[in-house]
Amino acid sequence: MGKSAGLKGLKRVETLVQAQVTHPQGRTRRDFLHEMFGTLGMVTFGFGFTTLFMMPVIEAKKNSEVKQKMAYLYDDIFLTHDAGMGHPESPGRLIAINNAVKEADWYKNITLLDSKPVDIDTLSLVHDRGYIETAKRECEAGYWCLSTGDTNVCKESYRVALHAVGGVLAAVDAVFTKKIKHAFCAVRPPGHHASGNRGMGFCIFNNIALAACYAQKKYNVQRVLIADWDVHHGNGTQNIFYSDDTVFFMSTHQYPFYPGTGAFHETGAGKGKGFTMNRPFGACAGNNEIIAAFKDEFLPAAKAFKPDFTLISAGFDSRIHDPIGGFRMDDEGFRELTKIMLEISHIAGDGRLVSILEGGYNLAGLAAAVLAHMDEMQKN
Ligand SMILES: [Zn+2]
Numbered sequence: 001m002g003k004s005a006g007l008k009g010l011k012r013v014e015t016l017v018q019a020q021v022t023h024p025q026g027r028t029r030r031d032f033l034h035e036m037f038g039t040l041g042m043v044t045f046g047f048g049f050t051t052l053f054m055m056p057v058i059e060a061k062k063n064s065e066v067k068q069k070m071a072y073l074y075d076d077i078f079l080t081h082d083a084g085m086g087h088p089e090s091p092g093r094l095i096a097i098n099n100a101v102k103e104a105d106w107y108k109n110i111t112l113l114d115s116k117p118v119d120i121d122t123l124s125l126v127h128d129r130g131y132i133e134t135a136k137r138e139c140e141a142g143y144w145c146l147s148t149g150d151t152n153v154c155k156e157s158y159r160v161a162l163h164a165v166g167g168v169l170a171a172v173d174a175v176f177t178k179k180i181k182h183a184f185c186a187v188r189p190p191g192h193h194a195s196g197n198r199g200m201g202f203c204i205f206n207n208i209a210l211a212a213c214y215a216q217k218k219y220n221v222q223r224v225l226i227a228d229w230d231v232h233h234g235n236g237t238q239n240i241f242y243s244d245d246t247v248f249f250m251s252t253h254q255y256p257f258y259p260g261t262g263a264f265h266e267t268g269a270g271k272g273k274g275f276t277m278n279r280p281f282g283a284c285a286g287n288n289e290i291i292a293a294f295k296d297e298f299l300p301a302a303k304a305f306k307p308d309f310t311l312i313s314a315g316f317d318s319r320i321h322d323p324i325g326g327f328r329m330d331d332e333g334f335r336e337l338t339k340i341m342l343e344i345s346h347i348a349g350d351g352r353l354v355s356i357l358e359g360g361y362n363l364a365g366l367a368a369a370v371l372a373h374m375d376e377m378q379k380n
Contacts, residue, residue: 068111070378071174071183073167074098075115078188081160083152084144088324088361089188089202097186097357100367106378111180115167115187118210123165125213126206126240128197135161135204149200151189161189161204168207169214171354175309176219181351182342182377184314186370190358192234192313193259201232201259208313208356209240212247215309222246225307225344227298228253229290229337230315230358231325233262233278237313243272248305250298252290252318254326255280277301283326287333290318294340306348312341316360316369324361331372338376353377 079091101107123132131148138146139158146153164187171183191208193201212224226241228234228251238261241247245268253262268276279293302310316334317325345353355373360366 068109069181071111071113071171071180072101073113073171073183073185075167077115077160077163080156081189082154087152092363093366094186094188096363096367097370100371104371110378113170113174115163116170117162118166118169122214126196126209131197135199146199148198151199151202151204157204164189165205165207165210168211168356172211172215175352175354182353184374184377185356187357192228192230192358193236195236195239206236206240208311209237211311211354221308223305223307224309225302225305226311227341228313229318230313231318231327232258232359234313235259235261238276242268242276243270245271245275248275250277252279252293254283284328286328287330290329291333291336294337299340299344302344303347308349310341310345310349310353312355313358314355314373315358316366319365319369321365322362331368334369335372335376338373342380
């Protein structure tokens with residue numbers, strides 16, 4: 001962990017320094033000085049040049065850190081959760097994402113976050129202590145699947161799941177301490193199928209529900225909006241907030257499909273009635289249907305709700321050619337959804353937006369969709 005963080009920190013410094021001393025045309029300050037004064041002049045007046053030219057560089061570095069809009073959470077520890085040979089929720093997903101993100105021209109301008117394990121008291125904001133103990137015991141005992149549902153695990157999975165939640169909460173901290181405005185969290189295992197007392201559907205702990213509850217507890221947030229564009233319904237998230245009028249859950253998903261929930265008429269219960277919004281679509285739905293739901297229904301509902309904080313369950317298994325999902329979204333479609341979510345985040349939340357990876361199992365497609373999503377976030 002330390003090594004991973006250190007290497008990333010070093011890389012960050014290298015890219016930052018490179019960015020500061022290189023002109024847009026690719027010519028360095030040294031090239032410029034050499035052409036103007038020759039080698040001897042540079043040596044003779046080296047100290048003066050250093051003082052004259054490096055001070056603006058140092059100043060620019062300070063400014064660039066203030067201007068950063070987006071953070072990216074990734075940690076090598078997420079690769080150690082192994083759901084078994086041939087399982088679609090594989091470490092390769094994050095390798096594909098991370099390799100693509102590191103090549104993006106804006107990579108040098110974003111803040112890199114590391115994960116840390118969430119503490120059990122915070123985890124119990126959402127999950128029963130009995131379930132937390134079951135997940136710990138079964139993972140560490142070498143179970144291949146949690147007894148609560150269809151979540152394949154290995155001995156490392158419990159520890160990795162704690163880091164996934166802790167990493168997401170670090171992103172929430174970064175947003176609320178105004179270090180950045182938006183964050184994308186490339187985590188696994190995913191979370192939106194996990195309810196308070198049950199892991200299922202590749203999920204152990206509900207990362208996004210914990211982000212919402214943590215923000216409410218630590219930063220006194222009144223209203224949180226969660227939008228879920230994964231091809232599967234986020235049944236765990238819906239279940240956790242079904243009777244809650246402080247967290248608005250809205251989802252587009254394939255239906256009927258796994259996990260079987262998410263019908264149009266599921267709109268919440270008790271004081272939470274009206275704070276759950278499901279827009280189910282048949283297989284083969286794509287940009288037209290999903291973007292229309294976000295633009296024509298979710299956006300007006302969000303304007304009425306006025307969220308202080310906005311979260312995305314960013315599942316990219318709704319993209320065309322996903323081996324599990326039947327939707328046909330493309331990268332431009334995810335870009336449009338991102339724009340709408342950014343607009344929602346500015347209604348009353350000053351742009352505070354944290355996006356958390358859920359599904360997405362076509363490795364090349366997943367990486368391309370994440371790039372489009374992050375590209376839109378980093379420039380807004
Ligand atoms: Zn999914």
